[in-house]
Amino acid sequence: MNESGTQVYPWLGERWSYLARLHDQQRLPHALMINGPQGIGKRDFAQALSRYLLCQGARGDAACGTCRSCVLFDSGGHPDLFQLSPEEAGKPIKVQQVRDLTGFLHSTAQQGGYRVVILEPAEAMNPSSANALLKTLEEPGRDTILLLVTHRLGQVMPTIRSRCQRVDCHLPEPAVAQQWLCGQLELESDKAQQLLSICLGSPLRARDYIEQDLMQLRRKFIEGLADILKQRRTALEVAQQLAKEDLELLLGWLYGWLLDIVRVLGTGDESCLRHLDANNMLRAVSRKTSAQAVYALSDLVHQERVSLMQRLNPNRQLLLERILLSWSALVR
Numbered sequence: 001m002n003e004s005g006t007q008v009y010p011w012l013g014e015r016w017s018y019l020a021r022l023h024d025q026q027r028l029p030h031a032l033m034i035n036g037p038q039g040i041g042k043r044d045f046a047q048a049l050s051r052y053l054l055c056q057g058a059r060g061d062a063a064c065g066t067c068r069s070c071v072l073f074d075s076g077g078h079p080d081l082f083q084l085s086p087e088e089a090g091k092p093i094k095v096q097q098v099r100d101l102t103g104f105l106h107s108t109a110q111q112g113g114y115r116v117v118i119l120e121p122a123e124a125m126n127p128s129s130a131n132a133l134l135k136t137l138e139e140p141g142r143d144t145i146l147l148l149v150t151h152r153l154g155q156v157m158p159t160i161r162s163r164c165q166r167v168d169c170h171l172p173e174p175a176v177a178q179q180w181l182c183g184q185l186e187l188e189s190d191k192a193q194q195l196l197s198i199c200l201g202s203p204l205r206a207r208d209y210i211e212q213d214l215m216q217l218r219r220k221f222i223e224g225l226a227d228i229l230k231q232r233r234t235a236l237e238v239a240q241q242l243a244k245e246d247l248e249l250l251l252g253w254l255y256g257w258l259l260d261i262v263r264v265l266g267t268g269d270e271s272c273l274r275h276l277d278a279n280n281m282l283r284a285v286s287r288k289t290s291a292q293a294v295y296a297l298s299d300l301v302h303q304e305r306v307s308l309m310q311r312l313n314p315n316r317q318l319l320l321e322r323i324l325l326s327w328s329a330l331v332r
C-alpha cells in the first residue's frame with residue numbers, strides 16, 4: 001500500500017482494510033473523524049483514502065495509480081478533491097473558507113465519481129465556521145465524503161464530533177515502530193529505540209527528528225538547562241536563545257525529563273532514567289531536589305504547554321524565562 005505520494009503506514013493497515021471493506025459494501029459513512037495522536041500518519045492516511053476513493057480503476061483495497069483520476073491526484077490538482085486548512089498556521093478556519101467548500105459541493109463532480117473533502121485540523125474551527133459546516137456534514141450530497149483529521153478530539157466542537165463516524169488510530173506497538181524506523185533510516189535498533197522513547201513512541205516524529213535535525217535543538221536545550229544549574233548562564237540568557245524555537249516541543253521534552261526525576265525520587269533507583277541523553281543532568285538534579293518541587297514545576301510546564309496549544313499568544317520569552325527560573329530553583 002505504498003503508493004506515490006500517499007502512504008498507509010503498516011500500523012494503520014487494519015484501519016485501512018476496514019474502511020476499504022465498508023467502501024466495497026457501499027456502507028462508507030459520509031463523514032469520518034480520523035483521530036489519534038500526532039506523528040502516526042493520519043494526514044497521509046486521509047490523502048491515501050482520498051486517492052483510493054477518487055480512483056476509477058481501484059482493485060481490491062488499492063488505487064490503481066494509472067487511471068486519469070490517479071494521475072490528476074498525483075499531480076496535485078484533482079478537481080474533485082477539496083482541502084480545507086487554516087490559511088495561516090495556528091489560525092482558525094474561516095467562515096468564508098467553509099462557504100467556498102459549500103460552493104464546491106453544489107457543483108457536480110468533474111470526473112463523475114466521488115467528491116472528497118479533507119479538513120485538517122478539525123479543531124481549528126471557531127463557532128461560526130463550525131456552524132457553517134453543520135448542514136454540509138448532515139447532508140453533504142451524493143457520493144461525497146468528508147475526512148476530518150484531528151489529534152485534539154477534545155477541542156473539536158461536540159456538534160461537529162457527533163456528526164462524524166470516528167476512525168480511531170493508535171500508536172504502533174514499540175516493536176513495529178522500531179522495525180519501521182530501522183528500515184527507513186538504516187538505524188541500529190538501540191538507536192531507534194532511544195529515539196522512539198524521546199518521541200513518545202511516534203515513528204514519524206522520530207523520523208523527523210533525524211531529518212530535521214531536532215536532536216541538535218534538543219542538545220542545545222539540555223546544554224542551556226545544565227548551564228543554568230551550573231550558573232554559567234542565567235535563565236534570561238537561555239530564554240533569549242531559545243524563545244523562537246518550537247516551545248511546545250521544548251516543554252514536552254522538559255515534562256518528560258521532570259517525570260524521569262520523579263521516577264528516580266520515587267524509587268531511589270537512578271537506573272530507571274529513560275532519557276539517556278540527559279542522564280547526567282537528571283541524576284544530579286534528583287540528588288538535590290524534592291518531589292514536591294518537581295511536581296510544582298511539572299504543573300507549571302503542563303499549564304504553559306496548554307496555553308501554547310490553545311494559542312493564547314503568551315509572551316514566549318517571558319513564558320520560557322519563568323519556567324527556566326523555576327528550573328534553577330529546583331536545586332537550591
Ligand SMILES: [Zn+2]
Binds near residue numbers: 058063065068
Ligand atoms: Zn486509479
